[in-house]
Amino acid sequence: MAYKALDRIVPADIAASGGLTLVDAERFCESLSEIVRDCGPATQETWRCISGRLLSPDLPFSLHQMMYYGCYRDYGPDPPAWLPDPEIAATTNIGQLLERRGKEFLGSRYKDPMSSFSDFQEFSVSNPEVFWRAIFNEMCLSFSVPPQCILREDPSYPGGQWLPGAHLNPAKNCLSLNGKRTLDDTVLIWRDEEDDGMPVKKMTLEELRMEVWLVAFAIETLRLEKGSAIAIDMPMDVNSVVIYLAIVLAGYVVVSVADSFAPSEIATRLRISKAKAIFTQDFIIRGGRRLPLYSKVIDAQSPTAIVIPRGSHFRLKLRDGDLSWDALRARVKDLRGVEYFAVEQPVEAFTNILFSSGTTGDPKAIPWTTLTPLKAAADGWCHVDIHRGDIFAWPTNLGWMMGPWLIYASLLNGASMALYNGSPLGSSFAKFVQDAKITILGVIPSIVRTWKTTNCTAGCDWSAIRCFGSTGEASNIDEYLWLMGRAQYKPVIELCGGTEIGGGFIAGSLLQPQSLSAFSTPAMGCSLFIIGNDGVPIPPNVPGIGELALGPLIFGASNMLLNADHYSIYFKGMPVWNGKVLRRHGDVFDRSTRGYYRAHGRVDDTMNLGGIKVSSVEIERICNAADNNILETAAIGLPPRGGGPESLVIAVVFKDSSDSVRDLNRLRASFNSALQSKLNPLFKVSYAVPLPSLPRTATNKVMRRVLRQQFAQSSKL
Numbered sequence: 001m002a003y004k005a006l007d008r009i010v011p012a013d014i015a016a017s018g019g020l021t022l023v024d025a026e027r028f029c030e031s032l033s034e035i036v037r038d039c040g041p042a043t044q045e046t047w048r049c050i051s052g053r054l055l056s057p058d059l060p061f062s063l064h065q066m067m068y069y070g071c072y073r074d075y076g077p078d079p080p081a082w083l084p085d086p087e088i089a090a091t092t093n094i095g096q097l098l099e100r101r102g103k104e105f106l107g108s109r110y111k112d113p114m115s116s117f118s119d120f121q122e123f124s125v126s127n128p129e130v131f132w133r134a135i136f137n138e139m140c141l142s143f144s145v146p147p148q149c150i151l152r153e154d155p156s157y158p159g160g161q162w163l164p165g166a167h168l169n170p171a172k173n174c175l176s177l178n179g180k181r182t183l184d185d186t187v188l189i190w191r192d193e194e195d196d197g198m199p200v201k202k203m204t205l206e207e208l209r210m211e212v213w214l215v216a217f218a219i220e221t222l223r224l225e226k227g228s229a230i231a232i233d234m235p236m237d238v239n240s241v242v243i244y245l246a247i248v249l250a251g252y253v254v255v256s257v258a259d260s261f262a263p264s265e266i267a268t269r270l271r272i273s274k275a276k277a278i279f280t281q282d283f284i285i286r287g288g289r290r291l292p293l294y295s296k297v298i299d300a301q302s303p304t305a306i307v308i309p310r311g312s313h314f315r316l317k318l319r320d321g322d323l324s325w326d327a328l329r330a331r332v333k334d335l336r337g338v339e340y341f342a343v344e345q346p347v348e349a350f351t352n353i354l355f356s357s358g359t360t361g362d363p364k365a366i367p368w369t370t371l372t373p374l375k376a377a378a379d380g381w382c383h384v385d386i387h388r389g390d391i392f393a394w395p396t397n398l399g400w401m402m403g404p405w406l407i408y409a410s411l412l413n414g415a416s417m418a419l420y421n422g423s424p425l426g427s428s429f430a431k432f433v434q435d436a437k438i439t440i441l442g443v444i445p446s447i448v449r450t451w452k453t454t455n456c457t458a459g460c461d462w463s464a465i466r467c468f469g470s471t472g473e474a475s476n477i478d479e480y481l482w483l484m485g486r487a488q489y490k491p492v493i494e495l496c497g498g499t500e501i502g503g504g505f506i507a508g509s510l511l512q513p514q515s516l517s518a519f520s521t522p523a524m525g526c527s528l529f530i531i532g533n534d535g536v537p538i539p540p541n542v543p544g545i546g547e548l549a550l551g552p553l554i555f556g557a558s559n560m561l562l563n564a565d566h567y568s569i570y571f572k573g574m575p576v577w578n579g580k581v582l583r584r585h586g587d588v589f590d591r592s593t594r595g596y597y598r599a600h601g602r603v604d605d606t607m608n609l610g611g612i613k614v615s616s617v618e619i620e621r622i623c624n625a626a627d628n629n630i631l632e633t634a635a636i637g638l639p640p641r642g643g644g645p646e647s648l649v650i651a652v653v654f655k656d657s658s659d660s661v662r663d664l665n666r667l668r669a670s671f672n673s674a675l676q677s678k679l680n681p682l683f684k685v686s687y688a689v690p691l692p693s694l695p696r697t698a699t700n701k702v703m704r705r706v707l708r709q710q711f712a713q714s715s716k717l
Helices: 011-016 022-039 044-054 061-071 093-109 117-126 128-138 170-175 205-220 238-249 263-273 294-299 325-330 372-384 402-411 427-435 445-454 477-485 566-570 616-624 657-661 664-678 704-713
Strands: 080-082 151-154 157-162 186-192 201-204 229-233 253-256 277-281 283-286 289-292 304-308 350-356 364-369 391-393 416-421 440-443 467-470 492-498 503-507 528-531 544-550 583-591 597-602 606-609 612-615 630-638 647-654 685-690
Touching: 011 022, 011 061, 022 044, 044 061, 044 080, 061 477, 080 477, 093 117, 093 128, 093 372, 117 128, 128 151, 128 372, 170 205, 170 238, 170 372, 170 402, 186 205, 186 238, 201 205, 205 238, 205 325, 229 238, 229 263, 238 253, 238 402, 238 416, 253 263, 253 402, 263 294, 263 350, 263 364, 277 294, 289 294, 294 304, 304 325, 350 372, 364 372, 372 402, 372 492, 372 503, 391 402, 402 416, 416 427, 440 445, 445 477, 467 477, 477 492, 528 583, 566 583, 606 630, 612 616, 616 630, 616 647, 616 664, 630 704, 647 664, 664 685
Parallel strands: 186 416, 229 253, 229 277, 253 350, 277 304, 391 416, 391 440, 440 467, 467 492, 647 685
Antiparallel strands: 151 157, 186 201, 283 289, 350 364, 492 503, 528 544, 544 583, 583 597, 606 612, 630 647
């Protein structure tokens, strides 16, 4: 759609957007004319004034679009939707650090926090010893044994050895008193879905410490060897956070299992991790629906289960050997208030086993060490600007990396973590954001799409929000323009990383202009390379598109896998830059002429559905068995033309070609039923497309990229 230049807009155009009378439209147009007269019709300052002074959440979104696209109609790529204010930038975590030590770090190159941010990012890569010591000091982290150095480069470890010799316990750091908080500070804020009309609940640091200590003592009564794996298959609520911290505090290893998984997926993760016990819940409530959880754990043939009731009463009959939550805690009731002394461990010790889908077979089992939580917290400190007084919410689950990331990013930075125990898709969650006075709200794009489609945030006051975070999927420009408009155009900080990174490798910053659905900087401590068609990295800071590779020296990144060869997956066959082999990531990125980065999906045949990476092979295995008349299928993740989350398209070849005219809607429903029961209830097939055959290579491999290109050009999808 073509939009008028701002200096050509008249009151009738404003009124036509809907929701305004002609009188109100005339007033709006008068204010718009004043801004255009002072700032011009198409400048960054014009948009800053319009978004800050004229637009509000109750105005029709079509008017927001008219202003944004009218202002930037001739701007070209990457128009900034948010611009930093120099005074506010100086109060951010990095801004304050640079105000104090900028000249020490950068010498005569230092000017001010905003102008020198890119130089400081490069400094974080080239001077890891100085940079990371400064960050640890700012975050008030403590080591029981300090590191011998920050980084020791070793040819045997392409990613280097970080903090050699250090001992610490990240859960202890989450609970410790330091310069960021007191015992009376609120650290958890929550609400259950069924308590929509009730005030939010809160827990202080002192109360959290007592709960974690008690559960740590209770876990000891299971008589498991130190270092044993203990799974958590629960929604992310207060109990699961307490259990997570207690497991780590006591020197055991968390096994992350998403509460949406089918029994077979639960069993796979328990088998790979060799979990000795599992914490779970009798059932969960999502959107008013009661969904079983403990029964799935039983079907997965789990080891000893500790079962927590969703409500106040426990009605289930337990398997022999399983325990109720109350029974476990009753074993140590006399120890309430007694401090549990943390098990301090070396940096290479495991704290968490998470899983990331490979392209075939079992998911990759990725261990987080005692080091990884520091990377998560540093990303929060540097890029999302988390600090004491913030109330931080991000709808997620401990089965995915963002669950543990949220715990560490919040608690290690002295913020309050806000948890909603229920579906984040409706007005009840939007009201929780308002009532909890959330200051930082994390999202995934598919959630934002639902909010925009249903307008479930209408009437909610989100003015306490000072920034959004976004990760998990490619975002959509219009949807994120809408999201910013719900909170008076606060910025969206895009983050992209991975379970094996422990956080992000590319991000946004409150010290830089932010363009919609784009990344403005490599993450602190990270270097990025785009590999050209010739297989050689494009020189840094040069525009281009290709497979993204990472500089190998990334603090907190994995250096081993439990069930795969780490070197083969991440380093084998990669280009060398300045004597160092680059680390494989697997996404296609482009860097624009204005220095922004955008993601364009996977290079391989792994797709991203609702923030969950899954291989085509896993989906095809289930779809092939969904109907006896199917010869073969190919699963394709198809990004929408305007950007945003991928849609799942299944190409189908039938045994009898005449079946291609059959009821495809019924077939699609069969695929959905099979995928949701056998793989993940969040997966949904958008289209089933009949084909006479699948395109193949000379070695008979399916060319899914060819199908992806064909489907992207089709007007029917």
